[in-house]
Amino acid sequence: xxxxxxxxxxxxxxxxxxxxxxxxxxxxxxxxxxxxxxxxxxxxxxxxxxxxxxxxxxxxxxxxxxxxxxxxxxxxxxxxxxxxxxxxxxxxxxxxxxxxxxxxxxxxxxxxxxxxxxxxxxxxxxxxxxxxxxxxxxxxxxxxxxxxxxxxxxxxxxxxxxxxxxxxxxxxxxxxxxxxxxxxxxxxxxxxxxxxxxxxxxxxxxxxxxxxxxxxxxxxxxxxxxxxxxxxxxxxxxxxxxxxxxxxxxxxxxxxxxxxxxxxxxxxxxxxxxxxxxxxxxxxxxxxxxxxxxxxxxxxxxxxxxxxxxxxxxxxxxxxxxxxxxxxxxxxxxxxxxxxxxxxxxxxxxxxxxxxxxxxxxx
Ligand code: PMV
Numbered sequence: 001x002x003x004x005x006x007x008x009x010x011x012x013x014x015x016x017x018x019x020x021x022x023x024x025x026x027x028x029x030x031x032x033x034x035x036x037x038x039x040x041x042x043x044x045x046x047x048x049x050x051x052x053x054x055x056x057x058x059x060x061x062x063x064x065x066x067x068x069x070x071x072x073x074x075x076x077x078x079x080x081x082x083x084x085x086x087x088x089x090x091x092x093x094x095x096x097x098x099x100x101x102x103x104x105x106x107x108x109x110x111x112x113x114x115x116x117x118x119x120x121x122x123x124x125x126x127x128x129x130x131x132x133x134x135x136x137x138x139x140x141x142x143x144x145x146x147x148x149x150x151x152x153x154x155x156x157x158x159x160x161x162x163x164x165x166x167x168x169x170x171x172x173x174x175x176x177x178x179x180x181x182x183x184x185x186x187x188x189x190x191x192x193x194x195x196x197x198x199x200x201x202x203x204x205x206x207x208x209x210x211x212x213x214x215x216x217x218x219x220x221x222x223x224x225x226x227x228x229x230x231x232x233x234x235x236x237x238x239x240x241x242x243x244x245x246x247x248x249x250x251x252x253x254x255x256x257x258x259x260x261x262x263x264x265x266x267x268x269x270x271x272x273x274x275x276x277x278x279x280x281x282x283x284x285x286x287x288x289x290x291x292x293x294x295x296x297x298x299x300x301x302x303x304x305x306x307x308x309x310x311x312x313x314x315x316x317x318x319x320x321x322x323x324x325x326x327x328x329x330x331x332x333x334x335x336x337x338x339x340x341x342x343x344x345x346x347x348x349x350x351x352x353x354x355x356x357x358x359x360x361x362x363x
Contacts, residue, residue, distance in 0.1 A: 003039075003190060006099045006155045011144040018363035019061035020138040024131035024356035026054040026122065027169045027176065028208055028311060028319050030265050031246045032272045035229030035239065040161050041189045043229060044242035045179030047249060048169045049206060049321075052353025054116050056127035059360070060135035062106040073108040077118065092129070095162040099155070100136055102143065116348060122210065123218070123313065129163030130156070130170035134356055142363050157191035164222070168192040173354035175199065175253075181246050200256030205324040205351055209334055212346040213289045214316035220276070220283050225314055228279035238275060242268075258323065262301075262309040265321065269312040276314070287316040289341035294318070296337050306330060324351075 027048040035043035065072060071093045075085045089110070097103050110132070116122045137156040141147055147155075153171055161168035161178070168191050169176040175195035177187050186193045229235050245264050252260045276283045290312070297310050297320065308322045308330050320338070322330045331349075339345050 001154065001188065001190060003158075006158050006190075008100055008102070008140055008144065011140075013143045013145070015064075015139070015142050015363060017061075017063035018139075018142065019059055019361070020135045020358070021057065021059040021360035022131045022134040022138070022356055023055050023057040023359055024127050024134060024170050025051045025173075025353050026056075026116075026124075026127045027051055027166065028313075028321075029166065029169070030249060030268060030311065031242050032268050033165055033178065034226065034272050034275055034314075035232075035235060036165060036226045040165050042165060042179040043235070044239040045177060045181040045184075045187060045246050046166075046169070046242070047175060047177045047195065047246055048166070049175055049208065049352045050170065050173035050355055051208060051350045053350045054114075054122060054127065054210070054348060056112055056114050056124055056131045057359065058110065058112040058128070058131035058135055060132065060139075061109040061111075062139060064105060065107045068104040071104060072106075073110060075110040076112065078113050079111070089132075092132070092163045096133075096136070096159050099159065100140060102139065103136075106139075117215075122212075122317070122348070123164075123166075123222075125164035125222075126167040126170045129167035130160040130356060133157070133160035133163060133167070134171065134358075138358070138361065154191050161191060165226075171356045174352045177246070181243060183247060183250055195253070197250065197254065199253045202256040202258055202323055203253060203261075203352075207320075207322050207324065207327060207330070208350045208352070209320045209322075209331070210348040210350060211293060211318040211320060211334070211338055211342050212344075212348070213293070213318060213342060214287050215343050215346070218315055219285055220314065222314060225276065228281075229275065232275065232279050234275065234278060238271065241271070258307040262307065265311050266309050269310060272314065273312060285315050286312070290316045290318060292341050293320075293338055296341075300333050300337070304329070306333075308333075 027050050029048045031047045033046035133156045157168040172194045176192040178192040181187045311319045
C-alpha cells in the first residue's frame with residue numbers, strides 16, 4: 001500500500017446526514033516510537049499492547065451543508081463545548097482532506113467522552129484520534145459500501161496516524177506493530193498491523209495498572225519531543241536499537257521468556273527518557289515519585305521473583321505490567337506500597353484489550 005492508494009475516488013452513493021459512534025482504546029508501547037520524519041512517518045518501528053478499559057467514545061454526526069469552501073464542525077467533551085480542541089481537529093482535517101474529499105461537504109458535530117479523567121496525565125490522543133478516524137471511515141463506507149474490511153481498518157489506522165502517530169496502534173488488539181520491520185512482512189510505516197505471529201500464553205490477558213503520579217498537563221508535547229530527535233547525538237543508534245529490540249521481543253513472544261521481556265520493556269522506557277534528558281533543550285519528565293515506584297518494583301521483583309515490570313510514556317506516570325497469574329499478589333503490593341506515591345492515591349487497572357468497536361450508527 002502507498003499513501004495515494006488511500007485517496008477516496010469515485011463513489012456511487014450520496015448521503016444527506018447520519019451519525020456513527022465508535023469506542024476506541026488507548027495503547028501502551030513496549031518498543032517506543034520517538035522520532036519521526038515528514039508526514040508522521042516513524043523513525044523506527046514500535047509495538048504496543050492495546051488496552052481495554054482506558055478508551056474514548058466518539059459520536060460523529062454529519063449533515064450536508066450548502067457550500068464546500070471550508071471545514072465546519074463543533075466539538076463537545078462530556079456534553080461541554082470545547083472550542084479549545086478546535087485547532088487540533090482543524091489541523092487533522094487539513095492533513096486528511098486529500099484522502100477524504102467529502103470533509104468540506106458536511107457540518108460535523110463531534111461528541112466525545114473518555115473513561116479516564118481528562119486531567120489524568122493519560123494522553124487521550126491515541127484513543128481520541130483513532131475513534132475519530134473510525135467514524136470518518138464509516139462515512140466513507142456509507143458512500144462506498146464495496147470497500148473491504150481490511151481496507152477499512154488499514155485506512156482508519158492510516159488516518160489516525162495523521163492525527164497522532166501512536167493512535168494508529170489503537171484500532172485492533174491485542175498487540176499492534178507500526179513501522180517497517182524486516183521480520184514482519186505486512187508491517188508498514190503508514191499504518192499499524194495486528195501482531196501476526198503466535199504469542200505464548202504467558203502474555204494472555206497481561207495486566208497494566210497505571211499509577212497516576214502527575215495528573216498535570218504534559219510538560220513537553222509529543223510534537224516537540226519527536227522533533228528533538230532531529231540532530232540528536234544518539235538518534236541513529238537509538239533507531240537501530242528499536243529495530244533490534246523488536247526482533248528480540250518477537251522471539252520472546254514465541255518462547256514466553258518473561259525475563260527477557262522485562263529487560264527489553266524497562267530498557268525501552270528508560271531509553272525514551274534518556275533521549276529526552278540528552279536532547280537540546282533537555283527535559284526530565286520523571287518526578288521523584290516515579291523513581292520511588294521504580295525502585296520499589298525492583299525490590300519487590302528481587303524479593304519475590306515476580307515478573308512485574310514497568311514502562312513509561314513521555315511523562316511521570318508509571319504503567320505497571322504483570323502476567324495474569326500474578327494479578328492478586330501484584331495488586332496487593334500496589335495497594336500496600338505504590339499507591340502512596342500516586343497523586344490523590346489515584347490509579348487505573350487495565351489489561352490487554354481487543355481494539356475498537358462500532359457502538360451505533362444511523363444513516
Ligand atoms: O503519538 P504521539 O505523537 O503522541 O507519540 C507518542 C510517543 C510515546 O507515547 C512516548 C511512545 C509510543 O510509542 O506511544
